[in-house]
Amino acid sequence: MHTDIDALLREIARDVQPLLAEGRVADYIPALSLVPREQFGIAVATVDGRLYGAGDSERRFSIQSLSKMYALALALQREGDALWQRVGREPSGTPFNSLVQLERERGVPRNPFVNAGALVVVDVLCRRYLQPERAVLELVHRLLGEASVAIDGDVARSEREHSDRNAAIAHFMRSFGNLHGDVAALLDAYCAQCAIAMSCSELARASLFLAADGAQPRGARVVDALAARRIGALMLTCGAYDAAGDLACRIGLPIKTGVGGGIVAIVPGRLCVCAWAPGLDANGNSIAAAAAIERFAAAIGASIFAGD
Numbered sequence: 547m548h549t550d551i552d553a554l555l556r557e558i559a560r561d562v563q564p565l566l567a568e569g570r571v572a573d574y575i576p577a578l579s580l581v582p583r584e585q586f587g588i589a590v591a592t593v594d595g596r597l598y599g600a601g602d603s604e605r606r607f608s609i610q611s612l613s614k615m616y617a618l619a620l621a622l623q624r625e626g627d628a629l630w631q632r633v634g635r636e637p638s639g640t641p642f643n644s645l646v647q648l649e650r651e652r653g654v655p656r657n658p659f660v661n662a663g664a665l666v667v668v669d670v671l672c673r674r675y676l677q678p679e680r681a682v683l684e685l686v687h688r689l690l691g692e693a694s695v696a697i698d699g700d701v702a703r704s705e706r707e708h709s710d711r712n713a714a715i716a717h718f719m720r721s722f723g724n725l726h727g728d729v730a731a732l733l734d735a736y737c738a739q740c741a742i743a744m745s746c747s748e749l750a751r752a753s754l755f756l757a758a759d760g761a762q763p764r765g766a767r768v769v770d771a772l773a774a775r776r777i778g779a780l781m782l783t784c785g786a787y788d789a790a791g792d793l794a795c796r797i798g799l800p801i802k803t804g805v806g807g808g809i810v811a812i813v814p815g816r817l818c819v820c821a822w823a824p825g826l827d828a829n830g831n832s833i834a835a836a837a838a839i840e841r842f843a844a845a846i847g848a849s850i851f852a853g854d
């Protein structure tokens with residue numbers, strides 16, 4: 547086990563520099579295409595309250611699909627296992643914004659992390675909250691113990707103006723009866739939730755409940771232990787879409803990726819690590835952030851499949 551985490555993170559931040567020129571910044575959301583590519587941050591938060599960081603670990607970026615972890619936690623808190631009647635728990639093997647499986651599976655998405663599944667989760671939240679995106683944001687505030695994190699209105703508007711694909715997914719699921727609310731309101735809430743801006747260190751801290759059986763260390767319970775373990779299982783099998791298997795082999799941890807370039811990984815019982823770099827591979831996962839987390843997990847022996 548590497549004992550000097552700060553030194554390890556600095557070393558990783560230096561070693562991934564050549565990767566920052568690789569990949570493409572997400573440009574299907576125009577506001578995200580303006581983010582300079584040559585940036586990298588990494589942060590680690592431990593369940594016993596320590597925080598480490600290197601590079602741009604305090605710079606906020608668009609969390610995008612990382613928000614799906616928090617929205618799912620909230621929906622499970624409110625709905626319990628009834629949620630699984632409307633969303634599956636299987637890897638998709640398809641891109642995050644794919645429609646192809648929905649027809650065969652009669653409008654029930656494969657899992658809550660592909661866009662279709664995340665839209666059903668938001669539909670569930672729409673019935674519970676007037677402004678579901680505020681409920682997700684307030685959960686993040688509670689997880690952090692302070693309220694400075696906000697929704698980036700420009701990113702939310704930019705995605706909303708280009709949300710034909712997600713609109714198609716939502717209408718298609720509605721035609722099967724698996725979406726109950728108004729599609730326009732659903733898309734407003736979904737795009738706003740994805741446009742929450744957070745730093746690596748905020749994301750690592752806010753995700754600790756997933757490493758601590760559902761209760762934020764020294765804070766409130768978010769979900770019960772079983773729900774937290776289920777979210778972890780879904781992150782391992784579905785958190786990186788059609789690259790989930792490859793990243794499980796490389797990293798060996800539950801992870802969630804987002805097209806803003808962030809990746810959060812959970813080391814159960816110990817810590818959360820978040821890395822960020824805007825350049826994405828063809829699956830929409832950050833190239834340098836994946837490499838950084840792979841390196842970190844190997845250095846501290848974090849794989850959940852390790853025998854020691």
Ligand code: GLN
Pocket residue numbers: 609610611612642643661705712737740803804805806830
């Ligand atoms: N808001 C993005 C979308 O719906 C989230 C995708 C992602 O981060 N993978 O396309």
